[in-house]
Amino acid sequence: MPRGQKSKLRAREKRHQARIEAQRAQDAQATAAEEEQPSTSSFSPSGGSAQSSSAAGQDEEKPSTSQAQPNTGRYHRTPLDDKAILLVQFLLRKYNTREPITKEDMIKHVLKKHKEHFCEILRKASELMVLAFGIDLKEVDPTRHHYALISKLQRTNDGRLRGEEIMPQTGLLMTVLCVIFIKGNCATEKDMWEVLNVMGIYADKKHFIYGDPKKLITEVWVQERYLLYRQVSNSNPPCREFLWGPRAYAETSKMKVLEFLAKVHDSVPSAFPSWYEEALQDEEERARARFTALVHTGPSMANSGSFSHLY
Numbered sequence: 001m002p003r004g005q006k007s008k009l010r011a012r013e014k015r016h017q018a019r020i021e022a023q024r025a026q027d028a029q030a031t032a033a034e035e036e037q038p039s040t041s042s043f044s045p046s047g048g049s050a051q052s053s054s055a056a057g058q059d060e061e062k063p064s065t066s067q068a069q070p071n072t073g074r075y076h077r078t079p080l081d082d083k084a085i086l087l088v089q090f091l092l093r094k095y096n097t098r099e100p101i102t103k104e105d106m107i108k109h110v111l112k113k114h115k116e117h118f119c120e121i122l123r124k125a126s127e128l129m130v131l132a133f134g135i136d137l138k139e140v141d142p143t144r145h146h147y148a149l150i151s152k153l154q155r156t157n158d159g160r161l162r163g164e165e166i167m168p169q170t171g172l173l174m175t176v177l178c179v180i181f182i183k184g185n186c187a188t189e190k191d192m193w194e195v196l197n198v199m200g201i202y203a204d205k206k207h208f209i210y211g212d213p214k215k216l217i218t219e220v221w222v223q224e225r226y227l228l229y230r231q232v233s234n235s236n237p238p239c240r241e242f243l244w245g246p247r248a249y250a251e252t253s254k255m256k257v258l259e260f261l262a263k264v265h266d267s268v269p270s271a272f273p274s275w276y277e278e279a280l281q282d283e284e285e286r287a288r289a290r291f292t293a294l295v296h297t298g299p300s301m302a303n304s305g306s307f308s309h310l311y
Contacts, residue, residue: 079114080114080117080120080121080124081124083110083111083114083117083121083124084121084124084125084127084128085125085128086110087106087110087111087121087122087125088125088128088129088132090106090109090110091125091129091137091149095149100146101137101146101147101148101149102144102145102146102147103118103145103147104145106118106122122137125137127263127266129149130152130171130260130263131171131263131264132171133170133171134151134152134153134170134171134173134174134260135149135150135151135152135170136149136150136151136152137149137150138150151170152170152174152252152256152257152259152260153170153173153174153251153252169210169216172201172210172213172216173221173226174252174257174260175195175196175199175260176192176196176217176221176227176242177226177244177248177252177257178257178258178260178261179191179192179195179242180192180242180243180244181244181254181257181258181275182261182275185243185244186241186242186243187241187242187243188232188239188240188241188242189239189240189241189242190239192217192242196213201213217229217242221245222245224245224247225245225246225247225248226244226245226247226248227242227243227244227245227248228242228243228244228245229241229242230243253279253282253283253286254275254278254279254282254283255269255279255280255282255283257279258272258275258276258279261275
């Protein structure tokens with residue numbers, strides 16, 4: 001097969017995979033949102049729909065009716081995929097009720113009949129949590145098999161989620177930051193919407209999860225300082241471009257964004273050599289900045305041990 005034809009085939013396969021991953025993420029978000037109704041804030045820990053984990057587990061054996069059958073033309077959803085979506089719902093409920101997340105509870109309330117597939121279902125659920133919400137599920141106590149939800153946007157010192165930080169827009173924000181990064185830290189508006197269109201997200205169409213995507217990206221996240229949205233100098237015809245804003249640099253990193261990209265492609269960050277090298281350099285620069293800040297704090301803070309939040 002000619003090289004050009006192979007390149008086109010690989011590009012087509014990547015677009016197809018992106019659509020599948022986007023649909024999986026949106027299914028997880030939609031099903032989670034359904035399960036939390038009628039709460040006005042699906043992910044609020046103080047919402048009226050929060051239940052105890054045992055009560056929540058009683059109906060975990062069946063996905064909601066609207067999500068139970070795979071949609072023709074989408075990806076083929078397997079029983080393990082359905083269990084992964086149910087596990088995502090369970091994890092969100094656990095978060096809402098501020099209860100510990102343990103392997104024992106996951107098996108007891110969600111995977112009792114599928115415990116032999118625990119690792120596979122947990123892997124799928126972890127991928128969905130990243131893609132849909134920008135959240136990593138990490139085992140924080142291997143002995144007791146305790147887990148924690150770690151946001152890709154680190155708003156707390158240890159990265160663990162607090163308050164109302166689980167937001168359905170986080171996965172989309174990570175996607176936008178990823179596009180900017182892989183486009184050389186600056187993405188034109190045309191580049192951005194080409195990628196988002198593949199995911200079924202359009203500038204002129206309301207989205208059932210994200211609402212008005214164009215307003216979210218060009219206004220809300222700009223006002224929140226996650227993004228910079230500016231005119232491209234000397235462009236003819238005039239066009240605009242996106243860059244990371246100061247809040248994005250403060251709350252995430254190039255390495256975390258690359259990890260997100262790798263998760264989408266079921267790969268690892270080092271599989272993207274040039275971007276991986278840039279992300280490593282960014283990590284080194286951040287480490288030097290932390291060290292400089294530590295030195296400047298003086299011996300009194302070092303003695304008090306209060307500098308630990310820098311790590």
